Amino acid sequence: MLTIKNAAEIKKMQAAGRVVQDVLELMAQMARPGITTGELDAAAEELIRSRGAIPSCLGYSGYPKSICTSVNEQVVHGIPGKYRLKDGDIVSCDVVAKLDGFHGDATRTLLIGDVAPETRELVKVTEECFFKGLEFARVGYRISDISAAIQAHAEAHGYGVVRDMIGHGIGRDMHEAPDVPNYTGGRYGRGIRLMAGMTLAIEPMINMGTWQIKVLSDGWTAVTADGKPSAHYENTVAITDGAPIILTMSEGSHA
Ligand code: MF3
Numbered sequence: 001m002l003t004i005k006n007a008a009e010i011k012k013m014q015a016a017g018r019v020v021q022d023v024l025e026l027m028a029q030m031a032r033p034g035i036t037t038g039e040l041d042a043a044a045e046e047l048i049r050s051r052g053a054i055p056s057c058l059g060y061s062g063y064p065k066s067i068c069t070s071v072n073e074q075v076v077h078g079i080p081g082k083y084r085l086k087d088g089d090i091v092s093c094d095v096v097a098k099l100d101g102f103h104g105d106a107t108r109t110l111l112i113g114d115v116a117p118e119t120r121e122l123v124k125v126t127e128e129c130f131f132k133g134l135e136f137a138r139v140g141y142r143i144s145d146i147s148a149a150i151q152a153h154a155e156a157h158g159y160g161v162v163r164d165m166i167g168h169g170i171g172r173d174m175h176e177a178p179d180v181p182n183y184t185g186g187r188y189g190r191g192i193r194l195m196a197g198m199t200l201a202i203e204p205m206i207n208m209g210t211w212q213i214k215v216l217s218d219g220w221t222a223v224t225a226d227g228k229p230s231a232h233y234e235n236t237v238a239i240t241d242g243a244p245i246i247l248t249m250s251e252g253s254h255a
């Protein structure tokens with residue numbers, strides 16, 4: 001369902017978003033060669049719960065952990081476990097927390113030690129894609145304007161834009177209407193019109209090579225079809241009558 005949030009509800013979503021942001025900052029401090037993704041997950045769960053929030057992913061459609069940790073060619077929904085991060089890896093930490101009835105959802109792809117320059121470039125451009133999309137997260141535009149801006153920036157760098165996994169509305173439910181794709185076949189001006197009070201998880205997932213992905217036999221882990229790396233960058237955003245508010249980033253911060 002597409003829900004319009006009032007100012008009080010957006011404040012609550014910002015509080016949930018603050019928890020998510022703090023978890024991502026902890027992940028960035030902890031993610032070093034030698035730590036396991038399971039250890040990251042345990043620390044994330046502990047911080048989320050210490051703030052009176054709930055890890056939204058845990059138990060969602062049977063998902064077994066609190067966060068997603070997608071390493072290298074893993075695109076999304078990597079399950080934390082015994083894998084030990086090593087020098088040169090990238091790991092996308094996707095964190096969703098529910099506080100006072102509302103979810104916040106954000107992802108950062110973290111660099112582990114000495115990452116290859118072309119992989120660092122992929123991570124940087126994926127973050128840029130989010131901000132290109134954000135320019136259209138305003139009343140007067142439509143969903144596909146966000147998508148087309150993301151797609152154009154990624155494809156200008158020769159990257160593959162994941163089509164099978166998409167952003168989404170978010171609020172009392174982790175996934176609400178509308179869908180927020182990152183790929184439109186280049187078309188602007190389609191999809192529903194943006195309205196003040198919509199809250200969206202905008203989340204480019206960008207592959208170094210082909211856009212195609214497959215899901216591993218664990219039923220969750222999505223990997224690139226060609227085994228090349230993938231990056232992910234996500235924030236929860238509120239549409240307003242003016243500039244969008246990034247609910248998973250405090251004012252002025254760009255972390
Ligand atoms: N941010 C991810 C998404 O929107 C969170 C997935 S939680 C999981 O799909 F349980 F589905 F893994």
Ligand code: CO
Nearest residue numbers: 105201203234
């Ligand atoms: Co999401």
